[in-house]
Amino acid sequence: xxxxxxxxxxxxxxxxxxxxxxxxxxxxxxxxxxxxxxxxxxxxxxxxxxxxxxxxxxxxxxxxxxxxxxxxxxxxxxxxxxxxxxxxxxxxxxxxxxxxxxxxxxxxxxxxxxxxxxxxxxxxxxxxxxxxxxxxxxxxxxxxxxxxxxxxxxxxxxxxxxxxxxxxxxxxxxxxxxxxxxxxxxxxxxxxxxxxxxxxxxxxxxxxxxxxxxxxxxxxxxxxxxxxxxxxxxxxxxxxxxxxxxxxxxx
Amino acid sequence: xxxxxxxxxxxxxxxxxxxxxxxxxxxxxxxxxxxxxxxxxxxxxxxxxxxxxxxxxxxxxxxxxxxxxxxxxxxxxxxxxxxxxxxxxxxxxxxxxxxxxxxxxxxxxxxxxxxxxxxxxxxxxxxxxxxxxxxxxxxxxxxxxxxxxxxxxxxxxxxxxxxxxxxxxxxxxxxxxxxxxxxxxxxxxxxxxxxxxxxxxxxxxxxxxxxxxxxxxxxxxxxxxxxxxxxxxxxxxxxxxxxxxxxxxxxxxxxxxxxxxxxxxxxxxxxxxxxxxxxxxxxxxxxxxxxxxxxxxxxxxxxxxxxxxxxxxxxxxxxxxxxxxxxxxxxxxxxxxxxxxxxxxxxxxxxxxxxxxxxxxxxxxxxxxxxxxxxxxxxxxxxxxxxxxxxxxxxxxxxxxxxxxxxxxxxxxxxxxxxxxxxxxxxxxxxxxxxxxxxxxxxxxxxxx
Numbered sequence: 001x002x003x004x005x006x007x008x009x010x011x012x013x014x015x016x017x018x019x020x021x022x023x024x025x026x027x028x029x030x031x032x033x034x035x036x037x038x039x040x041x042x043x044x045x046x047x048x049x050x051x052x053x054x055x056x057x058x059x060x061x062x063x064x065x066x067x068x069x070x071x072x073x074x075x076x077x078x079x080x081x082x083x084x085x086x087x088x089x090x091x092x093x094x095x096x097x098x099x100x101x102x103x104x105x106x107x108x109x110x111x112x113x114x115x116x117x118x119x120x121x122x123x124x125x126x127x128x129x130x131x132x133x134x135x136x137x138x139x140x141x142x143x144x145x146x147x148x149x150x151x152x153x154x155x156x157x158x159x160x161x162x163x164x165x166x167x168x169x170x171x172x173x174x175x176x177x178x179x180x181x182x183x184x185x186x187x188x189x190x191x192x193x194x195x196x197x198x199x200x201x202x203x204x205x206x207x208x209x210x211x212x213x214x215x216x217x218x219x220x221x222x223x224x225x226x227x228x229x230x231x232x233x234x235x236x237x238x239x240x241x242x243x244x245x246x247x248x249x250x251x
Numbered sequence: 252x253x254x255x256x257x258x259x260x261x262x263x264x265x266x267x268x269x270x271x272x273x274x275x276x277x278x279x280x281x282x283x284x285x286x287x288x289x290x291x292x293x294x295x296x297x298x299x300x301x302x303x304x305x306x307x308x309x310x311x312x313x314x315x316x317x318x319x320x321x322x323x324x325x326x327x328x329x330x331x332x333x334x335x336x337x338x339x340x341x342x343x344x345x346x347x348x349x350x351x352x353x354x355x356x357x358x359x360x361x362x363x364x365x366x367x368x369x370x371x372x373x374x375x376x377x378x379x380x381x382x383x384x385x386x387x388x389x390x391x392x393x394x395x396x397x398x399x400x401x402x403x404x405x406x407x408x409x410x411x412x413x414x415x416x417x418x419x420x421x422x423x424x425x426x427x428x429x430x431x432x433x434x435x436x437x438x439x440x441x442x443x444x445x446x447x448x449x450x451x452x453x454x455x456x457x458x459x460x461x462x463x464x465x466x467x468x469x470x471x472x473x474x475x476x477x478x479x480x481x482x483x484x485x486x487x488x489x490x491x492x493x494x495x496x497x498x499x500x501x502x503x504x505x506x507x508x509x510x511x512x513x514x515x516x517x518x519x520x521x522x523x524x525x526x527x528x529x530x531x532x533x534x535x536x537x538x539x540x541x542x543x544x545x546x547x548x549x550x551x552x553x554x555x556x557x558x559x560x561x562x563x564x565x566x567x568x569x570x571x572x573x574x575x576x577x578x579x580x581x582x583x584x585x586x587x588x589x590x591x592x593x594x595x596x597x598x599x600x601x602x603x604x605x606x607x608x609x610x611x612x613x614x615x616x617x618x619x620x621x622x623x624x625x626x627x628x629x630x631x632x633x634x635x636x637x638x639x640x641x642x643x644x645x646x647x648x649x650x651x652x653x654x655x656x657x658x659x660x661x662x663x664x665x666x667x668x669x670x671x672x673x674x675x676x677x678x679x680x681x682x683x684x685x686x687x688x689x690x691x692x693x694x695x696x697x698x699x700x
Binding site: 050051052053073074077078079086090092099100104164 | 648
């Protein structure tokens with residue numbers, strides 16, 4: 001279970017708080033959506049969960065399976081099952097996609113006390129998962145994310161998620177930059193990973209993604225706070241009314 | 252007018268060595284060879300070792316860096332076997348399929364070499380022997396291939412050279428395997444080694460030449476090596492250097508290259524070792540329609556000092572030059588890239604570009620980059636660039652968010668950075684070897700730590 005209590009966060013070296021007291025409880029088997037306008041702190045929350053050191057936690061706690069993760073490095077968190085699907089996946093020229101995938105998978109397997117996969121076995125698993133997500137083998141031969149379209153990058157993220165089999169998935173605006181076909185493929189990939197052992201936090205600006213990945217709960221984040229929580233129908237309501245009512249007035 | 256120059260201890264040592272050795276150096280008794288040495292000694296001794304007030308040597312002050320002149324390596328080095336040569340090369344390069352020519356402490360060692368007669372497409376002999384009875388072509392070539400003006404390190408080499416490889420590749424010859432000149436140092440005591448190679452590639456010939464510089468043992472050494480290379484019209488030459496000498500070595504090498512017409516010249520230098528390394532490359536375009544692509548990779552840590560200095564001289568129209576250097580600098584290492592492109596008045600339609608990039612892994616490392624363009628023609632495309640930076644924080648976070656621990660993530664990014672330039676090596680076995688050596692270096696092995 002993910003438990004966020006009274007979480008306050010600011011950018012390191014700056015004064016302004018971006019998250020101003022977040023409380024959230026997400027159990028395994030559940031999918032929660034976080035919706036909110038631009039600048040509400042959605043991406044900050046995603047980065048803080050993954051351990052990006054540009055941010056400073058000034059108050060509150062984050063525990064995953066009862067363990068405080070706030071002092072852990074990003075790789076330690078990944079080993080504990082935390083996975084962030086990036087809004088803007090990073091291009092790394094010179095690092096072959098397959099080398100990256102194998103290094104990542106083996107690092108996580110090692111941390112979990114599992115054996116490294118043999119090369120043929122690794123190849124088989126990657127090919128299988130890539131096919132499901134319609135990632136061409138040509139893309140796997142390229143340097144990581146280099147020259148990929150926005151949609152291709154997002155599919156790579158879901159491919160990584162599918163290979164690493166994390167237990168806490170944080171999807172940061174995975175729908176941005178996707179056309180409807182790509183959105184369906186990505187959503188199918190995500191839905192295939194839903195299960196009783198896995199918790200998911202789906203961050204999005206638009207309701208559209210939630211037609212395909214149907215959440216158990218929807219939280220509205222505005223100005224660094226969760227201002228409303230409801231069922232999946234809340235997303236539809238927001239689609240009609242917009243975020244205006246959660247603007248400055250809610251602060 | 253004669254001005255008495257105050258000599259440093261090393262300069263005095265060199266002068267004593269020349270006086271003591273001159274009558275015993277290869278070619279003694281041959282008027283041409285003696286004349287060559289005398290003239291070179293004059294050039295050297297009028298200025299002495301280069302120092303920081305000589306513009307080209309601003310960052311590598313040999314007067315300050317060389318405290319002593321080590322005694323010359325003995326004429327016949329200790330008994331060595333082929334196994335020793337392979338051990339000095341290291342497991343990665345020992346397996347390379349090539350025509351191997353071995354120079355130990357300045358002497359070409361036929362019994363350790365395996366040139367296979369160059370497949371009947373050329374000739375190889377010992378330069379030291381040839382100086383005693385020089386052939387016509389050697390007299391027309393030695394010390395005349397694009398000699399740099401007033402470079403006293405090259406002059407010192409001509410004055411004191413003990414040997415090396417003299418090689419000619421026949422016109423239109425295509426060698427099936429690379430020629431690998433192994434420059435090996437082996438000694439229990441401090442010594443200096445001065446070697447010279449002369450390579451003439453015939454018109455239309457295709458050759459890959461690897462020069463490796465390695466140590467067998469950990470004794471201090473001073474190396475001064477020069478390779479003169481003439482690329483005939485229409486030839487294709489890949490010229491590669493690998494340097495992994497022990498961390499007590501001062502390494503000075505100069506490549507003097509002249510390209511004919513329609514030549515394709517690809518050079519690559521990979522530097523890992525030595526305490527002080529100065530890699531000089533002088534390329535002259537003597538025929539139209541040629542291209543010269545020079546790239547380099549430097550991995551330095553500890554207190555290593557690595558200076559790559561190049562002069563590319565466009566004397567004729569329609570040639571293309573590229574210089575691309577990448578350096579990874581850790582600890583208190585210092586990396587230097589100086590690259591001068593000269594485009595002479597007649598060299599219209601010159602296309603020249605240079606780039607130097609350094610990746611700094613510590614606050615104590617230093618990178619100095621000095622690009623220079625001297626352009627006297629008006630219809631040319633020339634450019635230069637230089638960058639230095641640290642490992643990208645966003646890329647690091649991305650890799651670590653995927654479970655890759657920090658040291659491994661950093662190693663991946665550094666390998667990616669330097670890999671871009673190693674990828675330019677056409678020979679697959681060498682490329683793979685260099686990538687493997689990079690991995691070992693990143694894992695903390697190798698010289699210079």
